[in-house]
Amino acid sequence: MREEDSNWSAKWEEELPSPEELIPLSVSLITPHLAMAFDLRSSNHRNNGSSGQHLPQTTPPQAEFAGDEPARTLKRQRLVWTPQLHKRFVDAVAHLGIKNAVPKTIMQLMSVEGLTRENVASHLQKYRLYLKRMQSGGGGGRGNVGESDHLFASSPVPAHFLHPTAVRQSSDHFIPSFVPHHQFLHRQISAVKMDQSLFLARQSHQQPVLIRPSSLHLHSRVANYADDLESGGKTVLTLFPTRQD
């Protein structure tokens, strides 16, 4: 019965970009010029998001907003839902089952660094609307889906998403209700491995910048794509664009 689990994580592993597709980590990916343009600094990381604890912090923030000025420098980056990331989302939802597929658990299962519950909730909201649109468009497949649904169309919708009532988890292969701790951990680990490469890009620029992960320690962070936008520039996080399938 653990077979499904290993398949599941193995499936994710497959989607890792092959080593050839990745820029070697030994290469410095951010030129000083780019770092300038993006106002990136290697210090001053302060992502108090989910899993990052011990961040190298050379400049204490206190000096900046002494007084009552709220820390508006810690703004979240705009998340780009790439097909890969969306697929991960769908996988998480599918494996959680409709019942448990709520933002918090989805977020946990996806295990993407920096992904917030709000990110997931927002995406989930849209995704549900998309599913609704598909159903109302006639059972044939895609009915009312419009041109703007490329992202959602990029990942197949599991059958039981569309027929929440008709499908009872009879026998076939539907997923259990929840995941035991160790299993959950195992999945998180493989998830982390998949996400080693993240992009940091500015909204106004087209060219994303690959942030190389700090050393790939499993429990630690995947990549420090954190904040660093105190200059008011907006940054965009996206997964490494592997080839589509």
Add this chain to the structure above:
DNA sequence: GCTGTAATAT
């Protein structure tokens, strides 16, 4: 506090 939905903002 968490979720879902809708409206609104960026």
Add this chain to the structure above:
DNA sequence: GATATTACAG
């Protein structure tokens, strides 16, 4: 246009 944020209800 895509995503975030906010407000509100359950």
